[in-house]
Amino acid sequence: MNHPLPKSAELNQRLHALIPGGAHTYAKGSDQYPQALDPVISHGRGAYVWDVDGNRYIEYGSGMKSVTLGHAHPRVLAAVRRELDRGSxxxxxxxxxxxxxxxxxxxxxxxxxxxxxxxxxxxxxxxxxxxxxxxxxxxxxxxxxxxxxxxxxxxxxxxxxxxxxxxxxxxxxxxxxxxxxxxxxxxxxxxxxxxxxxxxxxxxxxxxxxxxxxxxxxxxxxxxxxxxxxxxxxxxxxxxxxxxxxxxxxxxxxxxxxxxxxxxxxxxxxxxxxxxxxxxxxxxxxxxxxxxxxxxxETHALAAAVAVMDVYREQDVVGNMHALGERLAAGVREVTEAMGVGEHLVVRGRPCALVFATLDENKQPSQQYRTLFMRQLILNGVIGPSFVVSNALTFAEIDKTVDVVAQACVVYRKALEAGDPTPWMGGRSIKPVFRRYA
Missing domain, CATH: 3.40.640.10 (Type I PLP-dependent aspartate aminotransferase-like (Major domain))
Structure with missing residues (x-):
């Protein structure tokens, strides 16, 4: 089949030729994403990221959980720019x-x-x-x-x-x-x-x-x-x-x-x-x-930290992330139960730091079913290794995510009924980060 992300595919080849693992963080590696659906990011703003192929995604787990205020937050960037003009x-x-x-x-x-x-x-x-x-x-x-x-x-x-x-x-x-x-x-x-x-x-x-x-x-x-x-x-x-x-x-x-x-x-x-x-x-x-x-x-990084702490002091960032996570968890549980996969596709954790567990027909953790599920999310405009929210999300993005999960549940149920997710994986399985051999 044709590669759905041709520019990302080319860049991934360059990355692997130059960088061990193709990324500077193992958790960002291509092996953590479905085959041919490992987009290379062009830029991000708020709760969204765009890949080099021009696709936009609602993003979860931003920057390995580091971007709680959203990408390119204007107040943080303003503080950084002020310091850069003074030397770093x-x-x-x-x-x-x-x-x-x-x-x-x-x-x-x-x-x-x-x-x-x-x-x-x-x-x-x-x-x-x-x-x-x-x-x-x-x-x-x-x-x-x-x-x-x-x-x-x-x-x-x-x-x-x-x-x-x-x-x-x-x-x-x-x-x-x-x-x-x-x-x-x-x-x-x-x-x-x-x-x-x-x-x-x-x-x-x-x-x-x-x-x-x-x-x-x-x-x-x-x-x-x-x-x-x-x-x-x-x-x-x-x-x-x-x-x-x-x-x-x-x-x-x-x-x-x-x-x-x-x-x-x-x-x-x-x-x-x-x-x-x-x-x-x-x-x-x-x-x-x-x-x-x-x-x-470095002055600009410390200025970013000061700006972050100021935002947290003035706004209820934590409370808002909890509200977003609660809505997401409730929505996911509702659609998974409605589709008959509630015991196999499970959302867990504190509302501000949700993860999803993908279980097979025997209710055992499965990287194959994780591959199937993440593939459906990415194809429908949602990306992330988890459901960890940022403060930049709104209820509109949460509801869109729940709709995408509902579509993914249709495929998940077919795989469970067949007892084999392979036809819906699109290629090799996602692998654990910590493993002895590549």
């Missing part, structure tokens, strides 16, 4: 570094100090190093039920893509399941003086069980380790101050990114002053090489 990087700190730090600590009042960087991996790895220095311990305990924490060895060693990481490094990371305090306590008892920190997303696909986060706080105090919250997704989605602000549990360290810059590269390590000062110049203890990056305080 100097040999000494810029005034915007103080402004951004003050604004962040006012937004996340559970933290006492903050240091900015570019990527989430930068700051989560810095948190681990800081925890090890503060406690004098080796082991990192992380939540194994959550998909991603860092590109660095301490985390990647726990995935199927652990090639290149020595076993000695992998042995320094242990894991625990989400929501099970007894399992965490047992882990701490097995390593009573060797776990430096507990690392987890405080909330994700399901709400934390009652008392769970509070229990982690108590266990960390009891066993002398630090509690580290990865707020990359929960920050500026669950609330502007993250899950720690919503649930009232204060971690020792926390990391933010993604929505903090509305797509611009900025992340933050925040936490207790006595711990953070280990990486500073006002402490008598042995120094920690915490974060020292050439581009960590």
């Amino acid at each position: 990087n100097f040999v000494r700190p810029s005034v915007i570094e103080a402004v951004a730090a003050e604004r962040f600590l006012a937004t996340v009042p559970t933290a006492e100090m903050v240091k900015f960087a570019k990527n989430g991996s930068d700051v989560t790895t810095a948190a681990v190093r800081l925890a090890r220095a503060a406690t004098g311990r080796r082991l990192v305990a992380l939540c194994r039920d959550q998909p991603f924490f860092s590109v660095d060895d301490w985390f990647v060693a726990t995935t199927p893509m652990a090639a290149g990481i020595p076993d000695e490094i992998a042995a320094l990371t242990v894991t625990f399941p989400y929501g099970d305090l007894a399992a965490v306590e047992e882990l701490l008892r097995r390593h009573p003086d060797d776990i430096a920190c507990l690392v987890l997303e405080p909330a994700a696909m399901r709400e934390p069980p009652p008392g769970y986060l509070q229990g982690l706080r108590q266990l960390a105090d009891q066993y002398g380790c630090l509690l580290v919250f990865d707020e990359m997704i929960t920050g500026f989605r669950w609330s502007a101050s993250g899950a720690q602000g919503l649930y009232g549990v204060v971690p020792d360290l926390s990391t933010f990114g993604k929505a903090l810059g509305n797509g611009f590269a900025v992340s933050a390590l925040a936490g207790r002053r006595d711990v953070m000062e280990l990486g500073g110049l006002r402490d008598h203890r042995e120094r920690v090489f915490l974060l020292s990056t050439t581009h960590g305080a």
Whole structure:
């Protein structure tokens, strides 16, 4: 058959010839999309993106969940442009570094100090190093039920893509399941003086069980380790101050990114002053090489972050995203039930961070059915690896998405009745990001 996206196909060939994996983020790879329906994006505005072939899509999961205010948000761009005219990087700190730090600590009042960087991996790895220095311990305990924490060895060693990481490094990371305090306590008892920190997303696909986060706080105090919250997704989605602000549990360290810059590269390590000062110049203890990056305080990225925080302070961004997500979840559930696929095509998660699960005729997770479903969405003008909303969406786009899902359900039901989605996949199946071989 003719390729439905000829310009994208040509560009994908160029990308794969020049870039390992064809993209700079594995989750954006062609293998995450149906065959021949892996559009290359030309530009975005608000809740829409356009590909190089001229097609417009309603977009979900914008920028790996980083663009909550919508693409090319005018207020954020105005702040960035002002700073670009002043220069972006100097040999000494810029005034915007103080402004951004003050604004962040006012937004996340559970933290006492903050240091900015570019990527989430930068700051989560810095948190681990800081925890090890503060406690004098080796082991990192992380939540194994959550998909991603860092590109660095301490985390990647726990995935199927652990090639290149020595076993000695992998042995320094242990894991625990989400929501099970007894399992965490047992882990701490097995390593009573060797776990430096507990690392987890405080909330994700399901709400934390009652008392769970509070229990982690108590266990960390009891066993002398630090509690580290990865707020990359929960920050500026669950609330502007993250899950720690919503649930009232204060971690020792926390990391933010993604929505903090509305797509611009900025992340933050925040936490207790006595711990953070280990990486500073006002402490008598042995120094920690915490974060020292050439581009960590680029003025335009910090200006973007300040503008984002100002918008969140003045508007109910989180409340609106929840309302959008609630309407989307209700609509999807209604049409899937009406089409008889409600037990196979399932929407899950907090309204501001919805995902869809594609289950086969035996109600087991299926990448083949995911391929079929995403193919129908893309062909009908909806793109995204999830149903994670942005504030730029309106009820009109939500209702259009529900209509597209209803059309996809017709095909989904045919595949279930046939017991084989292959004829409707359009080619090879989507693959998991973390796999041992390409």
